[in-house]
Amino acid sequence: MATTLLELAGVWAARGRTVALRDVSLSVPRGARLGVFGPGGSGKTTLLKLLAGLYHPSRGELRWSPPPPPGGLGMVFQRDALLDSLSALENVALPLAGRPRAEIVAREALARVGLGEDAGAKRPIELSGGMRKRTGLARVLAANPPVKLFDEPTAGLDPATEREILDVLDRAHDASGLTVTASANPEPFFPRCDLALVLSAGEPIAFGEAAEVARRGDVRRLFGAE
Amino acid sequence: MRAFLSASGRLVLRVLRGVGAYALLAGRLLIATPRMDGREWLRTVSIAGVDALPLCLVTAALTGALVVIQTGFYVESYGVTSLVGWGAGYALFHEFAPLIASLALSGRVGAGQASDIAGLRAGEQLPALEALGVDIDRALLAPRFWAIAASVVVLAVIADVVALSASLLVAVGLLGVPPGAFLASVHASLRVADAVPGIVKAAAFGLALGACSLRAGLAAPAEARGVGAAARRSLVATLTAILALDMALTGLL
Ligand SMILES: Nc1ncnc2c1ncn2[C@@H]1O[C@H](COP(=O)(O)OP(=O)(O)OP(=O)(O)O)[C@@H](O)[C@H]1O
Ligand SMILES: [Mg+2]
Numbered sequence: 001m002a003t004t005l006l007e008l009a010g011v012w013a014a015r016g017r018t019v020a021l022r023d024v025s026l027s028v029p030r031g032a033r034l035g036v037f038g039p040g041g042s043g044k045t046t047l048l049k050l051l052a053g054l055y056h057p058s059r060g061e062l063r064w065s066p067p068p069p070p071g072g073l074g075m076v077f078q079r080d081a082l083l084d085s086l087s088a089l090e091n092v093a094l095p096l097a098g099r100p101r102a103e104i105v106a107r108e109a110l111a112r113v114g115l116g117e118d119a120g121a122k123r124p125i126e127l128s129g130g131m132r133k134r135t136g137l138a139r140v141l142a143a144n145p146p147v148k149l150f151d152e153p154t155a156g157l158d159p160a161t162e163r164e165i166l167d168v169l170d171r172a173h174d175a176s177g178l179t180v181t182a183s184a185n186p187e188p189f190f191p192r193c194d195l196a197l198v199l200s201a202g203e204p205i206a207f208g209e210a211a212e213v214a215r216r217g218d219v220r221r222l223f224g225a226e
Numbered sequence: 227m228r229a230f231l232s233a234s235g236r237l238v239l240r241v242l243r244g245v246g247a248y249a250l251l252a253g254r255l256l257i258a259t260p261r262m263d264g265r266e267w268l269r270t271v272s273i274a275g276v277d278a279l280p281l282c283l284v285t286a287a288l289t290g291a292l293v294v295i296q297t298g299f300y301v302e303s304y305g306v307t308s309l310v311g312w313g314a315g316y317a318l319f320h321e322f323a324p325l326i327a328s329l330a331l332s333g334r335v336g337a338g339q340a341s342d343i344a345g346l347r348a349g350e351q352l353p354a355l356e357a358l359g360v361d362i363d364r365a366l367l368a369p370r371f372w373a374i375a376a377s378v379v380v381l382a383v384i385a386d387v388v389a390l391s392a393s394l395l396v397a398v399g400l401l402g403v404p405p406g407a408f409l410a411s412v413h414a415s416l417r418v419a420d421a422v423p424g425i426v427k428a429a430a431f432g433l434a435l436g437a438c439s440l441r442a443g444l445a446a447p448a449e450a451r452g453v454g455a456a457a458r459r460s461l462v463a464t465l466t467a468i469l470a471l472d473m474a475l476t477g478l479l
Binding site: 049052053054070071072073074075076082083094139140145 | 263266269346350351353355358364
């Protein structure tokens, strides 16, 4: 059994007047690929933002051992979260400022998600929704932090591009870190995760080996497979 | 009595919190300045300049003309045409040019920066960058702060030139002052050193404008309605700060 990297003990989270997470407990070993699945509004984004340190639990405890260093964690937001004043390439290069060959690394990352020179030179507002999503992914791939959080990484992509992106994300996984992927449509993600957490209205209804969770009747019903 | 005490206590706390917040922001900006992103600075200066220049030019020309028209009565009745150039130049350099430049920038650029920063927080661009370890101060805040401050100074100098030219045109065209006399009066009574207090004022207004607009953007609620709130707060804060600084500096300089 690998060492535990992340532990949540009875974590609750409030978003405004909504209780977005109720009593979530889980333990994730180093090197794991964790899927966080649930219908719209079930608390997936809230959980990822807690992991990113953007909010704090209203109750319970969230422990990293050890905590990721500055720049050791990267999140791809559901909304693309790019700066409109910069080109796509400059957006990807931004977290690399000061590193050698920043621009080459940024260009390579864009190429990995299928975006070429011409797309890289454009502003985010001049790109399609799917291209913006891929630029946001490239930004995290270029920075390559050991802990990667992906919120709906393939939403809005056509099926062929989705498969390519899933492969790229698989290869980007860091065996000494952690990859967490959130999606309301878990079908393509189950086989690519080690562990899965299923949320329903903020409540954790399943947590365990991804393959086992995927077979459970209540989980299949939640996502309309039966 | 207790109500009065608690109300004044709250007010003192609010003022202290405000001062603390600005001190914190100033500290962040100063620490980030040596390593700030030069391209972001240049980008902001060019946007700020293009945005505020037309308003600045028009107000500067009108103010230059008005200063001469207002003094025209005395000039004609006392025949002191030799003083028009000095009077216009002094008022414009010391008072009007820095005010014109900073007010033109506070409306378009200051409020714009405040709502832009608030929008970047609401749209999660800033949290996303921070989560990736990007130093927001170095990449965005410090360059924008210095760009705003520099723009005020540059626009104030441009306003000096434009307003004085407009004064000259009005003095010559309406009051019949010979152009040579106007220029001689400017030349004889205004030293280069007379431009310094105006530039110092412009720099002070610029720093205040930068700090107030960034702070308004950072303090607004990180959601869609925060964007408009940030713009309004920025306007109120900058106008208050600029006029207060103007009073203080006019006494000192
Ligand atoms: N800023 C906010 N203010 C108030 N409530 C919020 C806020 N953000 C989210 N919520 C609420 O918190 C709950 C969980 O939201 P969250 O965004 O975590 O869900 P999600 O699973 O990511 O949904 P989706 O699949 O639509 O992205 C929802 O009920 C939502 O209404
Ligand atoms: Mg979400």
